[in-house]
Amino acid sequence: MGVISRRRGFAAVAVVAAAALVAAAGCGKSDDSSSGGKITLSVTVFGDFGYGKAGLYDKYMQEHPNIKIKELGNGQGLTDENTKLDQTLAAGAGAGDIVALEEGTVTKYKGLAQDFVDLNQYGGAALKDNFLPWKFQEGSTADGKLLGLGTDAGSMAICYRTDMFKAANLPTDRTAVGNLWPTWDAYLAQGQKFAASPAGKTAKWVDAATNLYNNILMQVAGANTGYTYYDKSNKLVLDSNPDIKAAYDLTTKAIGEGLSAGEISFSDEWTAGFKNSKFATIACPAWMLTNIKQSAGDGLSGKWDVAKAPGDGGNWGGSFLAVTKQSKHPAEAADLVKFLTSPDSQLAVFQKANNLPSSPKVYDNPDFQALKDPYFNNAPVGQIFGAGALSLKPVYLGPKNNDVRTAVEATLQAVEQGQKTPAQAWQLALSTGAAAAK
Amino acid sequence: MSLHLDATPAHGPTGAARQAPPPRPQRSVRHRLTWLDIKGSPYLYVAPFFIIFAAFMLYPLIYTAYVSTRNWTLGAPDSTPAGLANFRELWHDSQFWTAVGNTFGIFVISTVPQLLLALFLANLLNRAIRGRVFFRIGMVVPIVTSTAVIGLVFSQLFSKDFGFINYLLQGIGVHHIDWKSTKWSSWIAVATMVNWRWTGYNALIYLAAMQTIPKDIYESAALDGARPSTQFWRITLPMLRPTIIFTVIMSTIGGLQLFGEPALFGSGSHYLQGGSLHQFQTVTMYLLQEMFERSRLGYAGAIAWVLFLMILVTSLLNFLVIRRINSDK
Incomplete structure (x- = not known):
């Protein structure tokens, strides 16, 4: 006290400075990323997570009048999203509040766990039962941090064109179609029948070798080793995992039989291929349904249908929502993540945008069971995709999974383009895959 | 002083x-x-x-x-010294040399015809032809069109299934080219985009330079009985020498940094790949792939520096060659 009274001038300055600091800090808290006293939270996605379509943002903003949500990146590719995320994380700014992480790259971001908020600090651990056990596990790091909460799962089915099946004298009823292919070999055999039919003159059996390959691999790996390019100790096992070779050989067999339209998946030509009816079937995780609707357009509504996939279940894809350390409002962001990944929200997304919930609590819900999709000839998508989801065997994906996958996929495209024989391509895949893992 | x-x-x-x-x-x-x-x-x-x-x-x-002398993963807080290891690895990296080959290949088959055509066009537009202003403006249109639009349009023209080019080729009996699949076909497609965009730009520069050449030189040459072609070779071309050197060097720098056209040509989720066997992956695409997809900052730095040196050396060589050709005249 004495000091203050003796040095009133200094004290005044100190008080002013402290007030300024408080004001500045206050600004940081409430003004920095807000307009009119509101907190703005950004949600960066790729593809379509369906939150806008399902009205979840509006609902949340109504319930939380102080929050404004801004979604970024809707429609962009996964690689683009990851690239921007890598850049903004490295730069230390611009990553936003909430980001979507895909299962193929989430392991990589576990290695950058220091850039993300541990959702356990915001009550994430209590939500464990809301998710499939493996899904919750995938979002957690080895030392128990909760990096992200699960959004959707991929599951697996085959989408097919009923009109083309009819023209090829194949059954069109989805149960009968599912029975056509108990195995992938049977699926390829049906493809040869299709190729020999009149419908096979203008269209191919599958869209792209890469999509076929990824689905087969995820299923085979789920049933056998439980991992793909990396084993669970993050060692590259590209050359020794029999599941990879099995999926690769099946795929090159399909190419050799002329069953693939040879599209580069997610390219403009691939998109045009849907509209121009260039292929009769496509391996279909639940998220593919949205891709089909958007690419094929309303003109082909009702001509697509969904049947069970060959083999025994499987999963490709699915994502997480994480909060970056850069967020100025981690508590609010974590709360929004909890809301968006809640069972109710996941069901709403499935109803409007087809992304399959990763919450087992949804699968028994009568609304989920009853859901039919008019675009897919009223296929009971809830039953089809939900059936396998509970018994799904998870597949572990290593740190540079997507880079290795890209390199291996490229060699399959080289076979499709007639530039390499399957044997040459496999050797190339081993070397380029190893280079991509560096 | x-x-x-x-x-x-x-x-x-x-x-x-x-x-x-x-x-x-x-x-x-x-x-x-x-x-x-x-x-x-x-x-x-x-x-x-x-x-x-x-x-x-x-x-x-x-x-x-x-x-480039560090081992540095994008996003990692620390880097470790690597000495020249990145450069040594680059020397043995077949994907890098493929990219170098592609870059120079596309550069040659785009720049050479492009500059010749630009010179030819500029010479035509320098004459008193009907609708001269219209044609001159027409040349500028590709420059003001964004690369993204050009990439989209040309990717569709060169599409394997429904492409207009394949449709035209079918008319003359050439069957269905998958443009992205082989080295040459993809190079031609990319070079076509580059030429479409930059020919007009270079023609405009040549035209501007041609108009600074005094008319009386041509008039006296015409009086001496020199035909237009002789005038072109003996007057126009030598007087354009500095301009030609400028355009060659600018094209070299641009050509060796080629990115937008091939990246857009290879649409899809992994467009930086530049084709299944990197048929049209240029050095800058490879640089970005290493940097942002594979997160290897140090290695990308080494690529960037080697690219810089390559551009420097190539520009210098071009400069020497062009200067020599012209002073022979």
């Missing part, structure tokens, strides 16, 4: 300066300020450029050199 010497005699006749009392301080200050103004202000005027150059060109260049 010259001003200082000039100013001295102003004090008086020869010898007066030496005997004159030392200049009054205020005069000296003004004197020095004037001197500083004359000597210093030019540097001040050009300073903004050099400051920006230093901040956005020189510093990144040096920093990239530093990064």
Whole structure:
């Protein structure tokens, strides 16, 4: 006290400075990323997570009048999203509040766990039962941090064109179609029948070798080793995992039989291929349904249908929502993540945008069971995709999974383009895959 | 210095300066300020450029050199020294050499026809032809079109299934080319995009240069009976030499940094791949792939520096060659 009274001038300055600091800090808290006293939270996605379509943002903003949500990146590719995320994380700014992480790259971001908020600090651990056990596990790091909460799962089915099946004298009823292919070999055999039919003159059996390959691999790996390019100790096992070779050989067999339209998946030509009816079937995780609707357009509504996939279940894809350390409002962001990944929200997304919930609590819900999709000839998508989801065997994906996958996929495209024989391509895949893992 | 010497005699006749009392301080200050103004202000005027150059060109260049000697993963807080390991790895990296081959290949098959065509077009437009203004404006249109749009349009033209080019080729009996699948077909597709965009630009530069050539030279040549083609080879071309050197060097720099066209041509989720076997992956695409997809900053830095040196050497070689060809005339 004495000091203050003796040095009133200094004290005044100190008080002013402290007030300024408080004001500045206050600004940081409430003004920095807000307009009119509101907190703005950004949600960066790729593809379509369906939150806008399902009205979840509006609902949340109504319930939380102080929050404004801004979604970024809707429609962009996964690689683009990851690239921007890598850049903004490295730069230390611009990553936003909430980001979507895909299962193929989430392991990589576990290695950058220091850039993300541990959702356990915001009550994430209590939500464990809301998710499939493996899904919750995938979002957690080895030392128990909760990096992200699960959004959707991929599951697996085959989408097919009923009109083309009819023209090829194949059954069109989805149960009968599912029975056509108990195995992938049977699926390829049906493809040869299709190729020999009149419908096979203008269209191919599958869209792209890469999509076929990824689905087969995820299923085979789920049933056998439980991992793909990396084993669970993050060692590259590209050359020794029999599941990879099995999926690769099946795929090159399909190419050799002329069953693939040879599209580069997610390219403009691939998109045009849907509209121009260039292929009769496509391996279909639940998220593919949205891709089909958007690419094929309303003109082909009702001509697509969904049947069970060959083999025994499987999963490709699915994502997480994480909060970056850069967020100025981690508590609010974590709360929004909890809301968006809640069972109710996941069901709403499935109803409007087809992304399959990763919450087992949804699968028994009568609304989920009853859901039919008019675009897919009223296929009971809830039953089809939900059936396998509970018994799904998870597949572990290593740190540079997507880079290795890209390199291996490229060699399959080289076979499709007639530039390499399957044997040459496999050797190339081993070397380029190893280079991509560096 | 010259001003200082000039100013001295102003004090008086020869010898007066030496005997004159030392200049009054205020005069000296003004004197020095004037001197500083004359000597210093030019540097001040050009300073903004050099400051920006230093901040956005020189510093990144040096920093990239530093990064290229590190093992650094994008996003990782720390890096470890790598010495020249990145460069050694690059030397044995077949994907890098494929990219170098692609870059030079596309550069040659785009730049050479492009500049020749530009010269030809400029020569045509330099004459009194009907609708000259229309054609001159027409040449500029591709320049103001964004690369993204060009990439989209041409990707569709060169589409394997429904492409217009394949449709035309079918008419003359050539069957269905999958443009992205082989090296040559993809190079041609990419070079076509590049040419479409830049031919007009170069033609415009040539045209501007042609119009600075005095008309009376042509008139006297015509009086001497020189035909238009002779006039072109003997007058126009030699007088265009500095301009040709400029366009060749600019095309070299642009061509070796080619990115937008091939990246857009290879649409899809992994467009930086540049085709299944990297048929049309250029060095800059590979650089970005290493940097952002594979997160190897140090290695990407090494690629960037090697690319920089390649551009430097190629520009120099081109400069020497072009200068020589022209001085033979």
